[in-house]
Amino acid sequence: MNHDLSERALILAPVGRDARVAAGMLAETGIASTVCADIAGLVAELDQGAGLALVTEEALLTSDLRPLRQWIGRQPPWSDFGFVLLTRRGGGLERNPAAARYLEMLGNVAFLERPFHPTTLVSIVQATVRGRRRQYEARARLEELRQSENRYRRIVDGAEDFAIVSLDENGIVTSWNTGAARITEYAEGEAVGRAGDFIFTPQDRAAGVPEGERRYAREHGRAVDERWHLKKSGERFWGAGVLIPLDIEQGGYLKVFRDGTAEHEADLAIRRLNESLEERVQARTAELEQAQEALRHSQKMEAIGTLTGGVAHDFNNLLTPIVGSLDMLQRRIGSERESRLIAGALQSAERAQVLVHRLLAFARRQPLQARSVDLAGLVRGMADLVDSTSGPRVNVGLAIPTDLPPVHIDPHQFEMAILNLAVNARDAMPGGGTLTISASAETIVAGENPELCPGSYIHVRVADTGQGMDEATLARAIEPFFSTKGIGQGTGLGLSMVHGLAAQLGGAMAISSKLGEGTRIDMWLPVSADEVAVEGGPVEHPSEDHAGTVLLVDDEPLIRMSTADMLEDLGYTVREAGSGEAALETIAAGLRPDLLITDHLMPGMTGTELAARVREALPLTPILLISGYADADGIAPGMPRLTKPFRERDLIQMVTDLVGAGTGA
Ligand SMILES: Nc1ncnc2c1ncn2[C@@H]1O[C@H](COP(=O)(O)OP(=O)(O)OP(=O)(O)O)[C@@H](O)[C@H]1O
Numbered sequence: 001m002n003h004d005l006s007e008r009a010l011i012l013a014p015v016g017r018d019a020r021v022a023a024g025m026l027a028e029t030g031i032a033s034t035v036c037a038d039i040a041g042l043v044a045e046l047d048q049g050a051g052l053a054l055v056t057e058e059a060l061l062t063s064d065l066r067p068l069r070q071w072i073g074r075q076p077p078w079s080d081f082g083f084v085l086l087t088r089r090g091g092g093l094e095r096n097p098a099a100a101r102y103l104e105m106l107g108n109v110a111f112l113e114r115p116f117h118p119t120t121l122v123s124i125v126q127a128t129v130r131g132r133r134r135q136y137e138a139r140a141r142l143e144e145l146r147q148s149e150n151r152y153r154r155i156v157d158g159a160e161d162f163a164i165v166s167l168d169e170n171g172i173v174t175s176w177n178t179g180a181a182r183i184t185e186y187a188e189g190e191a192v193g194r195a196g197d198f199i200f201t202p203q204d205r206a207a208g209v210p211e212g213e214r215r216y217a218r219e220h221g222r223a224v225d226e227r228w229h230l231k232k233s234g235e236r237f238w239g240a241g242v243l244i245p246l247d248i249e250q251g252g253y254l255k256v257f258r259d260g261t262a263e264h265e266a267d268l269a270i271r272r273l274n275e276s277l278e279e280r281v282q283a284r285t286a287e288l289e290q291a292q293e294a295l296r297h298s299q300k301m302e303a304i305g306t307l308t309g310g311v312a313h314d315f316n317n318l319l320t321p322i323v324g325s326l327d328m329l330q331r332r333i334g335s336e337r338e339s340r341l342i343a344g345a346l347q348s349a350e351r352a353q354v355l356v357h358r359l360l361a362f363a364r365r366q367p368l369q370a371r372s373v374d375l376a377g378l379v380r381g382m383a384d385l386v387d388s389t390s391g392p393r394v395n396v397g398l399a400i401p402t403d404l405p406p407v408h409i410d411p412h413q414f415e416m417a418i419l420n421l422a423v424n425a426r427d428a429m430p431g432g433g434t435l436t437i438s439a440s441a442e443t444i445v446a447g448e449n450p451e452l453c454p455g456s457y458i459h460v461r462v463a464d465t466g467q468g469m470d471e472a473t474l475a476r477a478i479e480p481f482f483s484t485k486g487i488g489q490g491t492g493l494g495l496s497m498v499h500g501l502a503a504q505l506g507g508a509m510a511i512s513s514k515l516g517e518g519t520r521i522d523m524w525l526p527v528s529a530d531e532v533a534v535e536g537g538p539v540e541h542p543s544e545d546h547a548g549t550v551l552l553v554d555d556e557p558l559i560r561m562s563t564a565d566m567l568e569d570l571g572y573t574v575r576e577a578g579s580g581e582a583a584l585e586t587i588a589a590g591l592r593p594d595l596l597i598t599d600h601l602m603p604g605m606t607g608t609e610l611a612a613r614v615r616e617a618l619p620l621t622p623i624l625l626i627s628g629y630a631d632a633d634g635i636a637p638g639m640p641r642l643t644k645p646f647r648e649r650d651l652i653q654m655v656t657d658l659v660g661a662g663t664g665a
């Protein structure tokens with residue numbers, strides 16, 4: 001507004017020279033003035049701006065004052081326009097009822113009675129102008145305030161990512177910025193005037209969280225608000241912000257928050273990941289420890305196996321001639337006392353042989369004669385044996401379906417295994433109980449059992465209701481020579497044998513047992529791809545007619561002698577040779593044996609090499625190879641073979657088979 005206009009005096013004094021006189025007085029003190037002709041003119045000038053108005057009472061008396069009254073009423077809040085009213089002599093307020101009305105209408109008015117001293121007029125006018133200046137200052141401050149509020153509004157509204165909300169002391173929303181509307185989906189109109197609790201979850205509302213937050217903010221200067229809130233759509237968002245109390249007089253609160261859902265969820269995910277990582281690390285560590293334990297165990301078993309295997313093998317070689325000779329002697333010696341002694345010696349030797357067999361089985365070095373076997377038939381066939389072995393107090397149950405596929409096992413060794421388990425079960429049930437042998441077909445998939453290749457198996461289970469094993473016993477049960485049975489009671493080789501056998505057959509064995517809750521032995525045996533082999537008929541002593549000439553080759557004279565004796569007993573004529581070379585010479589000299597029996601491992605030419613040479617000269621002559629346990633390498637799989645040590649009956653069986661086959665060809 002123009003400065004000249006804003007401090008000028010407007011003079012309304014239509015009668016006489018009043019206006020000019022007053023204007024002159026004011027001009028002397030530097031106050032510009034504009035003389036107005038009537039009320040309408042005054043109001044028009046007022047609209048232009050002025051510092052005060054000097055009005056004579058007469059000017060008001062006869063005029064329509066409504067435009068002036070309206071102008072006064074229209075003033076902005078900062079403005080209280082000042083009037084100086086020149087009254088007539090004796091027109092003091094107390095005696096002049098009209099003056100009271102003017103006071104009410106004009107509001108900010110000073111009365112000045114005529115005639116007045118010029119100084120009085122000037123000082124009143126100056127005071128009024130000063131008052132007007134203060135109003136202008138107030139106007140400027142108000143303007144400033146308005147501008148800063150506008151700025152603040154723009155900032156608050158521009159902060160779209162932040163909800164800035166003010167609440168009164170009762171928690172009613174008084175302002176709601178664009179950010180709040182964007183985050184909560186509630187428009188300003190929907191939020192203002194409402195209790196601010198509506199963005200809290202029903203659970204938090206029920207628990208009094210909003211009030212608690214306000215109380216906390218009052219007491220501590222601020223309250224952190226980090227929790228799930230609800231949008232208008234019902235979707236939740238993670239509000240992260242603070243509630244701050246406004247100053248005491250004003251009351252109320254300011255709440256600032258943002259939508260921290262994404263970060264919070266990332267946080268949660270990281271936390272979950274951390275937790276699950278820890279779990280996974282723990283699980284992996286446990287697995288690793290288990291694997292290491294299993295490795296240690298299997299290494300120990302391997303070492304024991306190698307050791308026992310070597311010892312057993314040597315023992316076996318020693319036993320061969322002992323058993324052979326005793327067997328022969330038994331059939332030769334007439335006196336009863338002598339034959340009793342020999343029978344005793346033979347019995348001991350046979351016990352030793354059983355031991356050695358078990359050791360070799362554990363070391364997986366027994367020669368297996370695995371073939372396709374009908375397991376159901378086999379187990380059923382030995383039910384009586386198991387029954388009588390277990391004794392009258394043990395109830396034996398079989399649960400074996402008849403339609404099982406054939407298994408690839410050595411039937412004889414498998415029977416031994418079942419008997420071993422049955423004896424263990426019996427020993428664990430001194431007061432009686434139940435022994436169950438069950439079997440079922442099972443397909444093992446990759447990763448299911450580390451000891452088994454994926455494929456088809458028959459799962460055989462021997463379970464008892466006996467005393468079970470404690471953890472220490474269970475951990476060592478398959479160790480060779482581990483036995484809880486007294487000295488002389490158990491060799492500790494039963495389970496070792498079963499374990500070794502299952503592994504050697506390409507299967508596995510597992511023990512589960514709890515003290516007082518019985519024991520379960522599980523065996524997995526590979527299913528055979530072949531048909532079940534038809535068992536040969538009963539072994540018969542060959543008649544004299546079948547006898548012929550045998551060429552017997554062995555570098556060990558003792559073994560050769562005992563074998564020759566057995567063969568002679570069977571009615572054969574035996575030609576002995578101490579080496580492969582010697583044997584070939586005999587053939588070259590014209591011998592046409594009905595059967596060639598040769599040791600495998602000999603200095604110079606091996607039995608297998610000899611067999612190949614003989615095959616060339618005499619393709620139809622049956623050949624039987626005799627081998628120890630460890631020296632079976634290099635023997636063709638189809639080659640008929642007898643393993644040391646063997647009894648006469650084993651030899652009869654083989655010879656009968658071979659010669660029968662040879663003559664039949
Ligand atoms: N069915 C079972 N119930 C409870 N404990 C058993 C069972 N089978 C084996 N054990 C425990 O495992 C140990 C080892 O068994 P293993 O068959 O290898 O040897 P053994 O039975 O002691 O001797 P042997 O088999 O030569 O008679 C046993 O001494 C016994 O403590």
Ligand SMILES: [Mg+2]
Pocket residue numbers: 420423424490493494495
């Ligand atoms: Mg046993």
